[in-house]
Amino acid sequence: MTALRRTVPAAFAAACIVAAPCPAADPNYARNLAATCANCHGTAGRSAGGMPSLLGADKARMLQQLHDFRTGARPATVMHQLAKGYSDEQLELIAGYFAGLKPAQFPAPPPGPSGD
Numbered sequence: 001m002t003a004l005r006r007t008v009p010a011a012f013a014a015a016c017i018v019a020a021p022c023p024a025a026d027p028n029y030a031r032n033l034a035a036t037c038a039n040c041h042g043t044a045g046r047s048a049g050g051m052p053s054l055l056g057a058d059k060a061r062m063l064q065q066l067h068d069f070r071t072g073a074r075p076a077t078v079m080h081q082l083a084k085g086y087s088d089e090q091l092e093l094i095a096g097y098f099a100g101l102k103p104a105q106f107p108a109p110p111p112g113p114s115g116d
Contacts, residue, residue, distance in 0.1 A: 030093040033086070037094070040078075044106040045098045055106060059099035066091045 026032075034045070037054060041047050045054030054062065068074035070083035070091075083091070 030097040033090055034094050034097040036082075037098075044101055046103075046106050046108065054098040055101050056103050057095070057098050059095045062095040062098060063091060066095065 034054075037045060040051045041054045042051070045057070047053040065074060066079075066083050066086075069076050069079040070086075072080055074080075086094070
């Protein structure tokens with residue numbers, strides 16, 4: 001019995017050390033996933049034009065669009081390929097991240113010198 005009392009905690013400790021950390025436990029995981037969207041949709045999802053803004057988007061609607069891209073129900077040039085690279089949980093985190101951002105947190109940049 002004494003050996004068992006020592007073995008179980010030691011085995012548990014070893015399992016904790018070997019186990020990979022859960023990415024969802026990282027407070028920046030959703031933000032890091034969403035950062036990949038900035039190339040086309042702008043920093044923090046605020047588009048400079050040409051692409052829809054994701055900033056403050058409705059989570060359920062965005063999630064549905066991501067799933068539609070992934071299944072091919074919604075045509076796209078690139079999004080169908082990108083959406084296939086994420087799990088359902090990751091898409092949920094991305095949609096939740098953008099839904100949680102408020103436009104006041106990320107004001108639009110001032111127009112450029114040419115009035116753009």
